[in-house]
Amino acid sequence: NIFRSHETVSEVYFCYLLTAVKHHALKASADRSTPRSEVLSLAKQQLTNLGKLAYESLLQRKIMFDTADLKSYGVTPADVQSTFLCHILQSLEEETVEMYSFFHLTVQEHLAALYCAVNLSSQDEVIQALDFWCFGRHPESSTAACLQNIDLNMDKLESLQMFTRFFMGMLRARLAGQLDGLVHSPLQQEDGLPARLGLWFQDQFKSKKLENLAALNLLHCLLEFHMKETTSIAAPEIKTLYLFKMKLSVADCAAMHYVLQFSPHNLQDLRYNCLDKQAAFLESAVLKSNECQVKKLFMCGNNLGPEGVLELWNALEHNTTVEELYLDITGITERGTENIVNCLSKNTSLRTLTRLKELQQRRPGLRIIANFVDDLGLLQAYLDWVEEIRADRDQMDSVKNADALRSVLKGLQVAGRKVERKENAEKAEELQAKIEELLSSSTDLMGGR
Structure with a gap:
């Protein structure tokens, strides 16, 4: 039911966070009629501390924290046990040392996104942040806390994709006044931000040859931002x-459809x-x-x-x-x-x-x-796919990939020597040899494990 009443994943997570704060942390201070802004204001310091921990740890791909980590961000073990944090952080038994983690990575990503959406103060900072999180372009200078003293390897960008989508959802919430109580003041030139973002997304689709995952992530970001003005500018490109x-x-197809x-x-x-x-x-x-x-x-x-x-x-x-x-x-x-x-x-x-x-x-x-062996384009597409898997053997862990390879191999075996064109026959033979090698090496690897 909660998914039916909300348009985006960000809204669902934000609803959960508000519920946790309102009903589990502020029992003596808030009731059902308490305005959202007052609820957020009462939990502002804790959410700020928690969001900063979530964000800075996310950039380091860190998901487990000891007591010293928590205290350095103003969070104590007692807080975890007695406040709404008990519904966000969980205690782990790691050998003899007590460790903590967010009860799911997406909760960490959402809180990190909320922290960033609250702490950016201008259109330029929003654009700089997206350049950094999506494509690894470091901002030249910024006064925003979440864009200072940052370091991220390009090979880690993929790990920020869900966080980036949550950020767009929380940015939309801020523009709609739903984060009042957490923010100090409106974004500079707030009214022009949807159009500015539309032009930014437009430029990514227009001037860049986007990798599969990067393109899909941008579609999700537009879905989470969910503003017609922005999407109408970007989509035609x-x-x-x-x-x-x-x-x-x-969910991926829903983003594409939107x-x-x-x-x-x-x-x-x-x-x-x-x-x-x-x-x-x-x-x-x-x-x-x-x-x-x-x-x-x-x-x-x-x-x-x-x-x-x-x-x-x-x-x-x-x-x-x-x-x-x-x-x-x-x-x-x-x-x-x-x-x-x-x-x-x-x-x-x-x-x-x-x-x-x-x-x-x-x-x-x-x-x-x-049969696909009759079309050179399809043969080449399958060859390219096999080369990708050979370069990244982790893809063989996917049952779907392994099953698809066996299906392609079966098609090649059925075609056999019936392929009339010499060029097609040569590519089909090359494809069959490479698939057999991949499947054989994958079986050997699994046996070794």
């Missing part, structure tokens, strides 16, 4: 979105995998839009299932923009093809479709790729 070869959750609905849908190339049927429903809503401009849709390696793909066919029935659709390894099953002929025979834009040859009778101009 998203021309391509490559989220291929990474696992996407329903952002794209504020653009004239200039997005022309969309690639992702590891989706389930719920994500397919969200993607179908994008394809049904009258302003959709997606031309290439790569959905290889997804687990759409028959229900998800049935919805996809319905969306494509009247879509007039998608020209290429790639659907290898999607768990379609026979039931998932029940309405494909009726739906796609009415589609006038599709030019290339993997698998499903029965459509050729009704759409003789439609090029059907029966």
